[in-house]
Amino acid sequence: xxxxxxxxxxxxxxxxxxxxxxxxxxxxxxxxxxxxxxxxxxxxxxxxxxxxxxxxxxxxxxxxxxxxxxxxxxxxxxxxxxxxxxxxxxxxxxxxxxxxxxxxxxxxxxxxxxxxxxxxxxxxxxxxxxxxxxxxxxxxxxxxxxxxxxxxxxxxxxxxxxxxxxxxxxxxxxxxxxxxxxxxxxxxxxxxxxxxxxxxxxxxxxxx
Amino acid sequence: xxxxxxxxxxxxxxxxxxxxxxxxxxxxxxxxxxxxxxxxxxxxxxxxxxxxxxxxxxxxxxxxxxxxxxxxxxxxxxxxxxxxxxxxxxxxxxxxxxxxxxxxxxxxxxxxxxxxxxxxxxxxxxxxxxxxxxxxxxxxxxxxxxxxxxxxxxxxxxxxxxxxxxxxxxxxxxxxxxxxxxxxxxxxxxxxxxxxxxxxxxxxxxxx
DNA sequence: CCGAATATTGACCGATTGGTCGAGTGCTTT
DNA sequence: AAAGCACTCGACCAATCGGTCAATATTCGG
Numbered sequence: 372x373x374x375x376x377x378x379x380x381x382x383x384x385x386x387x388x389x390x391x392x393x394x395x396x397x398x399x400x401x402x403x404x405x406x407x408x409x410x411x412x413x414x415x416x417x418x419x420x421x422x423x424x425x426x427x428x429x430x431x432x433x434x435x436x437x438x439x440x441x442x443x444x445x446x447x448x449x450x451x452x453x454x455x456x457x458x459x460x461x462x463x464x465x466x467x468x469x470x471x472x473x474x475x476x477x478x479x480x481x482x483x484x485x486x487x488x489x490x491x492x493x494x495x496x497x498x499x500x501x502x503x504x505x506x507x508x509x510x511x512x513x514x515x516x517x518x519x520x521x522x523x524x525x526x527x528x529x530x531x532x533x534x535x536x537x538x539x540x541x542x543x544x545x546x547x548x549x550x551x552x553x554x555x556x557x558x559x560x561x562x563x564x565x566x567x568x569x570x571x572x573x574x575x576x577x578x579x
Numbered sequence: 580x581x582x583x584x585x586x587x588x589x590x591x592x593x594x595x596x597x598x599x600x601x602x603x604x605x606x607x608x609x610x611x612x613x614x615x616x617x618x619x620x621x622x623x624x625x626x627x628x629x630x631x632x633x634x635x636x637x638x639x640x641x642x643x644x645x646x647x648x649x650x651x652x653x654x655x656x657x658x659x660x661x662x663x664x665x666x667x668x669x670x671x672x673x674x675x676x677x678x679x680x681x682x683x684x685x686x687x688x689x690x691x692x693x694x695x696x697x698x699x700x701x702x703x704x705x706x707x708x709x710x711x712x713x714x715x716x717x718x719x720x721x722x723x724x725x726x727x728x729x730x731x732x733x734x735x736x737x738x739x740x741x742x743x744x745x746x747x748x749x750x751x752x753x754x755x756x757x758x759x760x761x762x763x764x765x766x767x768x769x770x771x772x773x774x775x776x777x778x779x780x781x782x783x784x785x786x787x
Numbered sequence: 788c789c790g791a792a793t794a795t796t797g798a799c800c801g802a803t804t805g806g807t808c809g810a811g812t813g814c815t816t817t
Numbered sequence: 818a819a820a821g822c823a824c825t826c827g828a829c830c831a832a833t834c835g836g837t838c839a840a841t842a843t844t845c846g847g
Contacts, residue, residue: 383794383795398609398694399607399608399609399610399694400607400610401606401607401609401610402607402608402609402610404833404834404835405834405835405836406833406834406835414794414795414796415795415796415797416796416835416836417795417796417797417798417836417837417838418794418795418796420835420836420837421793421794421795422794424836425835425836426835426836478693481693482693484750484751484754485686485689485690485693485750486606486607493754497754497757500751500754501758504758505760508760511782514782518784519783520782520783520784521780521781521782521783521784524773524776524777524782525762525763525773526760527758527760527761527762527763528763528770528773528774528777529777529782531744531747531748531751531755531761531770532740532744532774532777534747535743535744535746535747535748535751536739536740536743536744536747538743538747538750539739539742539743539744539746539747540739540743542692542693542746543692543708543739543743546692546701546705546708547739549705550709550712550735552713552716552734552735553735553739554733554735555733555735555736562736562739565732565733565736566736566740568732569732569736569737569740569778569781570777570778570781570782571781571782571783572729572781572783573729573777573778573779573780573781573782573783574719574722574728574729574732574737574778574779574781575727575728575729575779575780575781576726576728576729591824591825612803612804612805613804613805613806614803614804614805622825622826623825623826623827624805624806624826625806625807625808625825625826625827625828626824626825626826628805628806628807629823629824629825630824632806633805633806634805634806
């Protein structure tokens with residue numbers, strides 16, 4: 372009942388989950404074999420089936436913990452204080468930084484979101500989405516109620532715009548880096564700073 | 580040497596390519612078997628190997644034509660005339676509409692972009708990216724040189740923001756639809772109109 | 788120290804994978 | 818007619834797939 376070291380409650384399970392997470396985040400479901408997972412975990416393939424009844428269950432478990440972890444990382448990253456403007460600025464920067472810090476988790480969860488038609492656990496992968504979204508919408512509504520923002524825009528739309536900017540940056544970073552006019556591919560903080568500044572002030576000069 | 584009907588230059592090839600495109604756009608590379616492609620095309624599996632030496636070559640061919648078609652669709656959709664503002668508005672709307680009109684092509688090409696680590700044809704799938712990007716940057720630069728836009732923002736950054744907003748909308752549409760505060764999930768034109776309006780005027784009241 | 792429960796394994800299963808092969812089609816060209 | 822040629826197919830291949838199973842280590846409470 373006690374832990375005699377190196378046997379900290381499901382140590383084998385953890386190794387399997389870690390190996391599976393690594394492989395599943397790098398390649399698609401069908402491209403990862405149980406053999407490869409076992410090899411990565413340093414155990415035999417049959418041993419996996421002692422902990423998980425089949426491949427789908429293992430994948431679901433991986434997605435479950437990954438989604439939970441990603442959610443925690445994101446929620447923690449975007450908690451901020453200060454004026455609404457500062458909160459918004461920190462929100463953008465920390466959110467993107469969190470994505471870039473955990474690329475494996477993001478890729479894993481996002482792939483599940485993208486791959487419709489095989490409804491494995493969409494509802495489940497969407498939770499982090501909802502968290503970010505409602506938190507951001509709340510910030511924007513607060514800014515509106517305080518009169519710091521215009522009243523005539525849809526907070527949900529701006530939230531989508533901001534979240535999308537970060538996700539898109541995360542996804543296309545390697546591509547963006549190839550284009551000469553882009554200088555912010557390796558400067559996510561500068562990217563978000565520019566994004567937020569444009570969002571706040573707009574493209575059209577104030578005189579208009 | 581002439582075409583005796585139903586033999587219009589590679590008719591079999593086209594059927595295979597069409598079937599492969601359909602399946603590859605729905606599921607990942609390893610999740611699509613040559614048998615499934617043959618079945619979808621209504622021919623025997625061995626027959627595929629008469630036209631394509633192996634699965635990778637077939638996939639590459641599919642990606643090639645898909646990328647070319649998508650590129651054409653996008654380029655055609657975003658050509659507009661009028662004032663810089665109108666061009667920008669039409670750019671956003673038509674670009675998103677083009678994405679939504681050809682979801683198969685978009686998913687196929689975008690999956691290839693996402694799936695790094697298996698460099699099949701990234702450089703190849705990125706061409707459409709470059710087209711959209713440079714076209715949009717040109718529009719923004721024109722707006723700046725005409726004095727209709729501020730001078731103090733990075734056109735490449737705004738282009739990323741706008742393209743990202745559309746791609747993100749395309750990707751997350753089904754998820755966005757589940758959230759009550761979102762009313763634009765089924766109104767892409769309204770979405771882009773709101774996006775552009777915010778981009779132009781900003782979130783902060785003009786008095787600031 | 789011993790039995791019981793838990794871990795772990797190699798060998799094996801039927802099914803499916805990407806890919807090959809040789810034999811047949813039917814059409815074209817000499 | 819016959820040779821050539823593009824095309825199509827069923828049968829087949831070794832390899833790998835997800836998954837099973839009986840046998841063996843390992844651990845642990847009594």
